[in-house]
Amino acid sequence: MTDRLEAQFAFLNEADRLKSVLRATTLCDASRPENSGEHSWHLALYALVLADQAGPGVNIDRVIRMLLLHDLVEIDVGDVPIHSQNGTAHGSAETQAAEARAAERIFGLLPGDLRDDLRALWEEFEAAETPDAVFAKSLDRVQPVMQNLACGGGTWATYDVTFDQLESRVGVKIARGAPRLWDWVRCKVRPWFG
């Protein structure tokens, strides 16, 4: 049991480093950039509160578990903002390969059974094919939109984003997992772009 606990805490102490990974998005009051640890907490809370926006077959507890894990690879790779490099960096093959190496290292700190379970959950999130993963991805896209709205534009201004770019890079993915939610958010966002 001692070896098992050593491995469990090697992972949990390593996870602490996610609190030092900074995102492009700020807090709602624009006081500082958000970090990926607190972002993961906020997203899990989004899942709990917006569960009624999920489609049939979505298990909110699995969504929450995914969201708790989804950014851990950023400990090695950092956050790649959606709108950086004109929207091309986020899903690039290079980023995906680096994230796979990070997953191997970070989940590899865990005892074998946990390593396999949690890594499979992260891979399911990344693949964005199951209902749980599609809904989790929708929440991951909607939260920065709400943070930007709260602070008067945020990363839209930083990256000179147009409404069409927001709709294609972000709106489409929100709508895929939570269509009614995107309808509502879209109406909130549209006036900001004039």
Add this chain to the structure above:
Amino acid sequence: MTDRLEAQFAFLNEADRLKSVLRATTLCDASRPENSGEHSWHLALYALVLADQAGPGVNIDRVIRMLLLHDLVEIDVGDVPIHSQNGTAHGSAETQAAEARAAERIFGLLPGDLRDDLRALWEEFEAAETPDAVFAKSLDRVQPVMQNLACGGGTWATYDVTFDQLESRVGVKIARGAPRLWDWVRCKVRPWFG
């Protein structure tokens, strides 16, 4: 539906403020104080990874939900460190009354059904009587111990804590929900106190 989403997001945007509530404990690298938002994320991850330490009848998904919510009242009340005022402030009647008022206000932002469900979950955590709440409380006590160990003493040095005080204020509560975990952590901690 629009009114409902307005209320859901009033709560989620208010929750963002928990990221600005600072705790006595630092990150593992001692670079800065931890905030209560990222602490809540880390604890939920603790629940996921240390599920095998829970006693019979514990539902880890309910524990995770509790831990996501457990510190929201600190938006109004702030964090009250376990070892402050020689260990007397944390559970005082004054603190408890302030936290109850905060819960009324913060959960009150939600639509009625969600307000009732999430507030009940927070109250269950606070009461620390059900197996889920007892295990959640154990994790809430063990995480700062691990952070202190990682950074060479942390709040034990700040508050001049003795091993006996640590055992009575913290160890007893860890042992209540996760006895094998406290046995292991106790051995790690003992040498620090000489």
